[in-house]
Amino acid sequence: MNGRVWQLLLDSFWQILLPxxxxxxxxxxxxxxxxxxxxxxxxxxxxxxxxxxxxxxxIYVWIIRGTP
Structure with missing residues (x-):
């Protein structure tokens, strides 16, 4: 990948991560x-x-422990 693609990925990463x-x-x-x-x-x-x-x-604890 060239530098422009990396810059696009980094910019979009922070725009998605912060929200x-x-x-x-x-x-x-x-x-x-x-x-x-x-x-x-x-x-x-x-x-x-x-x-x-x-x-x-x-019974509640038994159910919650058995829930994956």
Whole structure:
């Protein structure tokens, strides 16, 4: 490839990358926050001694662990 093609690839790379980063970082933060909340609630339910709710939390964890 000649220099003009490389310059075109580099220019278009940054034009695609920056909008992607502006979407990816907030989405990552929101997903992490929601996942942390769900994980803490599930952990607190499993520590509690309410048999029905504890079993539901265990089934939820079993399903999530089995999801590829």
């Amino acid at each position: 992607g980063i502006r979407v990816t970082i907030p989405l990552t933060l929101v997903s992490f926050s929601l996942g942390l909340i769900i994980a803490l609630l599930t952990a607190m339910v499993q520590v509690a001694n309410i048999p029905v709710v504890k079993q539901i939390a265990r």
